[in-house]
Amino acid sequence: MRQFTAVVNPTAGGSSAAATLLQVARVLREAGADLRTEYSRSLAHAQDIARDSGEQGRVVLAVGGDGIAGGIGGALSGTDAVFGLVPAGRGNDFARALGLPDEPEALAKILLDAEPRRVDTIEMRSAVHDGTVVLGSVYAGVDALANRHANQSKLLRGAASYYAGGLRAVTTWRAADFRVTVDGQEHAHRGYTVVAANSAYYGSGRMIAPGAQVDDGMLEVVMIREAPRHLFFTLMNELSTGAHVARPEVTVLRGREIRIEADRAVPYGADGEVEADLPVTARVLPGALKVLY
Template identity: 30%
Template sequence: MITNADAGSADRENLETALAVLRSSADVEVAETSNPGELDGVLHRRGGRQVVVAGGDGSLHAVVAALHRRNELSDTVVGLIPLGTGNDFARGVGIPLDPEESARVVVNARIHPVDLIVDCLGEVVVNNVHIGAGAQASRNATKLKKVFGRLGYVLGAAKAAVKPPFVRVCIEADGEQVADFAHPILMMSVGNGSRVGGGAEITPDASPRDGRMDLMVSFSIGPLARVGYVVRFRSGRHPERADVVYLRATRVTVTGQDFYCSADGEIYGPERHRTWSVEPAAFRMPLPDEP
């Protein structure tokens, strides 16, 4: 089991609860890591043992990315005990947020193939990548959640909504143009998973088991349009709007003026070009069966 060395006391209590379940079925070694070098060392020494990540979306991203760099991802089963702030990937695939119940999923659930998004630089996305207002909200939330916890996502989104960064980019999905420089966008999201920001369904139909990414592009630029978009967004119905494009693709390319990306909560940029492609069934996870 890989966990964050900087976890607080509440997380450690939840970790012990999960460990009690796991140790009833298997020998478990706990490895605490605080940087990429330590994580790589743990993975190097693990042999062929199953990996269980005890942490949030950032921890899951770090482990999957490290396994991908080591060319070991396709041979690895990765379990998840969601102990983060947002736990968006877990929410999207139905992993319980209760540590005891999620540990039972690791022990008892069927192993399912899971897709992965990989960009043109070899960086991976486990859950979701977005630009525009969504990325700005993540940039805001990165600072705010250290003080306010999950409420930081809400405050970060509210701050971005007041003064959103309209972005002029060209977006192509499987070679078909979706947006051009003449029409600025409010935000774009490419989803392997369905949720961001502690449960908001940004790409509500996305599944990391279907071999495709879900692309959502919002052109809700005017003040009233933004209000309408936010109202629909809160209930996951924003794809119904006429100024929103929602489709599925295996490859998405964004080119244009400087833009920031938020990938699994990690911010990078400014960028001028990125291409994301899906790698179907890139790794395996014990997951609840889809309804």
């Protein structure tokens, strides 16, 4: 029987993480599993707990949203530790990419019975992130600004906060000149955003990179060019299905290492949490993390 350590972000999803874990924990314990619960004081604290528990052979569960999932998954990347998710945040985009169920009993069954499968992770390098590892995507431009607004929202949650953040960001954004280098080949790009995606989803269910797969050893690079604002709002709506990639304003590339630079201070982010300014390099780490899904 598996032994679990659940690392909880107590502020995730409007403080719903503990309540979500209780439902899953009941099923795990009824099945005879050992479960310890640890509440994190910070992301660094959560990562320390995760590393210690993984070294003890315990399955490490990230309880919260994409921030703690990426932080803990990144800390365990490259080790033999087994990672699991109890999605309880605003976005839960990496859990969505894995196809994890919302229903607690179904999720608990996966955690108890599924065989670990290897997925890719992303290593970031920049002036402030020297080897930081994340799970879902690295994005630069208007979407990083939108995510900042969403994280600052006090009234809205989930997809609503990301949509409102996107509207606010687009109304103030002016196109940037990017230089995007994919596996050594440079691409000039003037526009709104550049995304290096391991997961298809970001921003609470928006399918930014519909062709991205978490286990193919590649990153999907999505670039949205400069366009009238009304067209960009249309593109935002099409992110719900991934239909935006068929538009001429959108370029999709694939590669293993992507460097993103810009002609001015442009923010970038990753997994809904990491914030800094370009340049940044994102490199895929194939099969670096063992996950239950």
